[in-house]
Amino acid sequence: MERKSVAGSIRNKERSKKKFLDAVGKILRTKGYTALKVNSIAATAGVDKKMIYSYFGGIDGLIDEYILSQDFWSKVTIQETEKIKPKLYDRGKSFIEEMLLSQFDYVYSSKEVQKLILWRLSEPRKSLKKLTETQEQNGEYIFKLLMDSHFKNNAEHVRSIMAIMFSGLYYLNMYAAMNGSIFCGIDVDCPKGRDKIRKAISFMLHHTYKSL
Template identity: 25%
Template sequence: MAGKSITGERDREATEKRLLDTIGKMIAEDGFEKIGINAIATQSGVSKILIYRYFGSVEGLMAAYIRQHDFWLNFPLEYPSRKELPAFVKGMFQGQIEQLRNNPTLKRLYRWELSCNNDMIVKLREQREKVGIDLIKKVSELTGHPQKEIAVMASLLTASITYLVMLEDFCPVYNGIPLNENSGWEQINEGIEVFINKIFQNEH
């Protein structure tokens, strides 16, 4: 009985991976136009019944893809020492840029998420919020900056990064920064370093 259970879990894991890989490939190649339960079942070779059983809906499958790849939902909560904190914070925001720019499917799903408000998306946002609050509390403790200040600074950076990365496919230049060239993102990364340095130089 236990053997069957383990085998069943492995089968489910393999099937879920196949579905997540399939929807990632479909969105990357064709956007959302051809996304539907029948197309997913055909391309993945998985029955519609299993798709509904494992993910509830096509939207549930897309939310699961976001959950699997989202930078903040998979952020390792291992905090540095006070001395290493500036480098840690810079790396955190620069890592968000790199991950989102290198995953066109996730970019498209972020745009989809902005236009949705179903239960699955609400849960994703709640999970992100928990990670964000934990990080803000820790940075506040290590620096002595009030949580309210850290929350605003973190929100401005994370929201700006998400917006600019999603914009780069449609808008080549923003405030003179070439979003469609690596040089533009190097400029943004350098700006983040300057911004973080100023925050840490002005600690109380």
Template identity: 65%
Template sequence: MERKSTAGSIRNTERSKKKFLYAVGKILKTKGHAGLKVNDIASTAGVDKKMIYTYFGGMDGLVDEYIRSNDYWSKITTEEIEKMKPKIDDGGRSFMEEMLHSQFDYIYKNKEAQKLLLWRLSESRKSLKKLTDKQEENGEYIFKLMMDPYFKENSKDFRAIMAIVVSGLYYLNLRSSVNGNIFCGVDLTSTDGRDNIKRAVSFLIGQAYDNL
């Protein structure tokens, strides 16, 4: 009986934690980050607000957990890369192309991820700084594993190109969700338009690998 009771308690805890994480996402999508208040999150989750401190140690811990579960590049950890066993004899070319295409689609389809990006651009917060640091840590691992050995003395130039491409893809998705779907004559919400962007990404990566 005690074992069943313990298992039930664990399940209830996990359900409550998921309700809090869902509530953060729902509020973020509908009200933006300014709406993320303890009382509102607890009300939306239907769980006593005291449990935010019990389960997550407070708002920062809850936001940290939410970010880890929704940010694209935070999921591309060193452990996940090891599981993928990416092809490295091409200097990471195919891996980077696939990751950028996937990022482009992920942000476009995930409204919470879009709001998270806007939040990072508009507020200085410890949790958001940790997200940026974690992304850089994961990115550094990828560069050192595959790209730096391939590009050698030109690795900084390749990193600069990738900074422009990654930030550009973020911007295009945010623009299409907020201020219009047409940019430079490309419809960012149509299949053809988005395929054009992906081909452009592949072209830029190819140019970097062929000419640096």
């Protein structure tokens, strides 16, 4: 009976933690990061606010955990990247293309991630800075594995091109979500328009690899 009680307690804790994390996402999506307060999070979650301190050490710990759970590049860990080593027959072109296209769709489909991007651009926060550092750490490993060894003296040029492509995809998604979907005559909020962007990604990447 004691073992079942312990297992039940663990499950209850995980359920409550998920409710808190879901509440953060809901508030962020509907009201923005300025509305992330202890009382509003607890009310939205339907869980005693004391549990925020018990489970996360406070609201900062809760928000930090939520931020890391949502970020695309934090999930592309060094350990995950190690799995692609056997697929480097094309100098990593297929992997980079998959990452670009996946990020394009991920940011578009997640209103919470869009709000997090805006938050990162709006104010300094330790967890957001840590998130950036984690992204750069994972990204640096990928660049060294896929590009530096293959492109050698041209590696910096490829990094610069990737910076423009990745940041451009962020911006197109944010633009479509916030101020209108037409950009350079392309509707980036409809399947046809987004397919044009995907083809452009593949085109630019192909010519980058071909010319350098």
